[in-house]
Amino acid sequence: MELFILPGGADYITKLALAIRTGAPPGVVVLSPNDYFRFLDNLTSWTPEELETQYGLDVADFSENILQSVTRDGRIYAIPLGTYCLGLYYNIDHLIAAGLEPRAPETREEFLDYVRKLTVDKDGDGTPDQWGWYSFGGWAFRVLWQWYTLLFQNGGALLSEDGRSAAFFSPEGVEALRFYVDLIHKENVAPKDPADPEEAFRIGLLSLHVNGPWMINLFKEQPDLNWAVAPVPVLGKERVVWGDAHLLCIPQQSEEMTEAAVTLAKWLSDNSIEWAKAGQVPVRKSVVDSEEFAALTEQFEFAKQLPYVRFLPQTERLAEIESVLLEYMDAAYLGDMDPEEALDYAAEEVEDILRRR
């Protein structure tokens, strides 16, 4: 088999759709649960027994959570490679300097206490030179991911059970958005203007930073940065964190190719410790429990959240829905719109998207 590396995003799935459409699909393709959903009709699927007897893949070794997200009517549509979710990165030196215990905050009270103490105006010019928290600016989707996390922690949901209507314009959703907006406009622990927190955390301007495990190796490259990462704090009622995954999918093709493709996918899954080293969390219990994985300190912190990672509801319209949400969240974060009003408008537009077709 030949390996092609294409940048992710819209162009990637368009290329895949064209490849499938023209009858020349790739042997194995990596997709996220939301994208794979669009291609269901074109993917190879198996019963758990088939995977075990034909290919020797130990289905019980996969994290239940993720296996469930790729199973429909008893058939498995993808072999999960790894997962990712948010974690809380913290600058140990900042915590010590502020007289805090050098560990991550775990509850809402602790989180608020931390961010207040970590926002410091060193030169007394009225603008903090060190921020406790900010997470608005740079990579846009982070704003959504942190909101999903708190929405779920509050007991809320993005869409209704049947996926036909918006469920996020709820007290849980509004509270979640208001929490983040208030950090900027009431608590003053985040700058009013958006700025990229990744860069700010890297250069020691920011103390707490929520992001995915792909930052691990980047932050490790920064010589003077004394940092660690921990599970995201419980800012709501329950312990939940937003997550997503990398799935190995096998488009329908000749029997011979399918055979080869599954063999490759199995090999990748069996060796997913290598994938973990790149800053991802494996989904095979045997790999997660291995000593080799425990040695990956930061990845191991992310893996602690595996039992309660929540994936988004699977809908073909997710990209559109997220772009509507982002638009109104921008307005709320900027202080141009009240969070309740913003989500009200967003829900109306999302309903409209779900109604069409």
Add this chain to the structure above:
Amino acid sequence: MGTGKKRRDFTPFLFILPFMAFFLVFIVIPLIHGLLLSLQEWSLLSDPVFVGLDNYIELLDVRRFRAAVQNTFMFAVQSVPLLLVVPLVLALFLNKTFVGQKLAQNAIISPFLIPSSSVLLLWIWMLDSQTGMINQIFKAVGLPGQAWLSRQGSAMGVIVFVTLWWTAGYNIILFLSSLQDLPQDLYEAAAVDGASGWAQFWHITLPLLRNRMLFITTLQIIASFKLFDQVYILTGGGPAGSTRTLAFYLYETGFRDFMFGRAAAVSWYMFIMIAIFGLLQAKLLTRWLGEGV
């Protein structure tokens, strides 16, 4: 005799055949295909379904489409005059002989040779509100920093500015080539008659550049209505959708949301807008600068 005549009739077509083949395959057929596509519903993976004018009618009802029309219009209104006037002024300046002229010429013109992704990433870094160079300079001289790309008021302005910085060079070259072709005797005669520099510019240079200006404006209108790269990389259509242009909406609709029929309809709306604007500006500019010289 008869065969000779036939051959003579056929030869010209042979000469234009290479061009026509490309023109047909890459322009005419896609154009017709796009028109047909805009009358269908097609998600790439399923078979297309004919829906008549549904895509066109539905679009009028979509708020983000209407906002995109408005944003595109605003960008064109701001960028087209700037990309006409600023390059003209710079071209006049660069057309003079002075020490370091070659250096200035290269420095001013070269940005448009840099690929969009490099230029735009550069500006993203420079414009970051906390860590960017521009705000560091602002701070150093005691001015408050700005969230350039993140405010609904300023984001489009920044895109206009970056576009100007990046693409002005192309129009400068077009203007310079015209300026260097202008007949010098007209200026000499005018100088003899005592015409000031300004009068020379107004009565000689500008009328002689008329066709070149029409040409540049038309190109500029087309380019401005197709604004995509700057939005895609700098703002992703944000903040709060204030920089989502028609081309960006088209991309989202087709390549992200897999609604290729509707995306094709967006492109036809774009075509109509460009056509209307192109004709309008040609009329206005012709009236302003006179019919001909």
